[in-house]
Amino acid sequence: MTTVLGLTGGIASGKSTVATMLRDLGIVIIDADVIAREVVEVGEDAYFKIIGAFGRTILHDDRTINRQKLGEVIFNNEQKRKVLNSIVHPAVREKMSRLKMEFIEKGEKIIVLDIPLLFESKQTHLVEKVILVYVDRDVQVKRLMQRNGLSVEEAEARINSQMPLTEKIPLADAVINNNGSIEETKEQLLAVLKQWELI
Numbered sequence: 001m002t003t004v005l006g007l008t009g010g011i012a013s014g015k016s017t018v019a020t021m022l023r024d025l026g027i028v029i030i031d032a033d034v035i036a037r038e039v040v041e042v043g044e045d046a047y048f049k050i051i052g053a054f055g056r057t058i059l060h061d062d063r064t065i066n067r068q069k070l071g072e073v074i075f076n077n078e079q080k081r082k083v084l085n086s087i088v089h090p091a092v093r094e095k096m097s098r099l100k101m102e103f104i105e106k107g108e109k110i111i112v113l114d115i116p117l118l119f120e121s122k123q124t125h126l127v128e129k130v131i132l133v134y135v136d137r138d139v140q141v142k143r144l145m146q147r148n149g150l151s152v153e154e155a156e157a158r159i160n161s162q163m164p165l166t167e168k169i170p171l172a173d174a175v176i177n178n179n180g181s182i183e184e185t186k187e188q189l190l191a192v193l194k195q196w197e198l199i
């Protein structure tokens with residue numbers, strides 16, 4: 001029997017940090033951000049659809065998608081974000097489901113789907129339980145600015161394009177508070193997995 005968990009949070013809340021801890025425990029992670037990059041590689045269906053919707057100005061000279069430029073467009077324009085989502089999300093969903101089935105067939109005990117927009121895009125039916133990685137907004141802004149080299153306005157725009165983390169808390173089965181140290185986050189994660197009798 002395989003248990004399928006969802007790992008979610010907000011931008012720069014610490015999902016990848018928690019995913020690395022899970023990987024270190026030997027648990028398989030299917031990462032929606034990674035798949036979202038793969039399905040828009042040069043030559044893929046979604047790649048051509050993106051050019052059709054956003055024009056060739058969002059490409060680098062080598063024809064790959066200029067993610068920084070596309071990000072500037074979609075994080076500041078809800079209409080355009082919806083257009084991009086409508087192109088990329090179906091392809092991501094299809095590939096995630098396929099990978100999930102492959103790992104189930106292989107007999108993996110636990111599979112974690114790391115999906116930043118799990119609640120926004122109503123994907124909770126894919127998983128049995130959801131772990132939310134939470135941080136306070138000021139911590140989130142600070143870590144996002146630092147990691148991506150963004151201004152406070154740019155960081156706020158990205159955070160505002162998602163459901164507020166406080167609204168995600170009641171929708172999750174377990175909440176890991178990542179305001180503190182990495183060690184404190186790891187302790188919380190292990191406690192959740194023990195409580196669910198997964199380790």
Ligand SMILES: CC(C)(COP(=O)(O)OP(=O)(O)OC[C@H]1O[C@@H](n2cnc3c(N)ncnc32)[C@H](O)[C@@H]1O)[C@@H](O)C(=O)NCCC(=O)NCCS
Pocket residue numbers: 010011012032033036066067068070071074081084085088089092115116117161162
């Ligand atoms: C806009 C893009 C080109 C920016 O690329 P970039 O390399 O700068 O960021 P990256 O892909 O690593 O995403 C970082 C984080 O941004 C947030 N984010 C990404 N896309 C979205 C979106 N459409 N709406 C809200 N938040 C988003 C997520 O928290 C994600 O973890 C890229 O994020 C993208 O193609 N987004 C659309 C697909 C999508 O929704 N991906 C999220 C998981 S399916």
Ligand SMILES: Nc1ncnc2c1ncn2[C@@H]1O[C@H](COP(=O)(O)OP(=O)(O)OP(=O)(O)O)[C@@H](O)[C@H]1O
Pocket residue numbers: 009010011012013014015016017018033116143144147178179180181182185
């Ligand atoms: N407990 C912590 N203390 C200090 N820094 C942290 C902590 N957790 C994460 N970080 C840092 O915060 C940033 C965001 O963390 P991470 O990349 O894990 O978030 P994420 O939710 O996967 O982000 P995204 O969805 O935007 O890719 C990273 O630079 C990471 O090193």
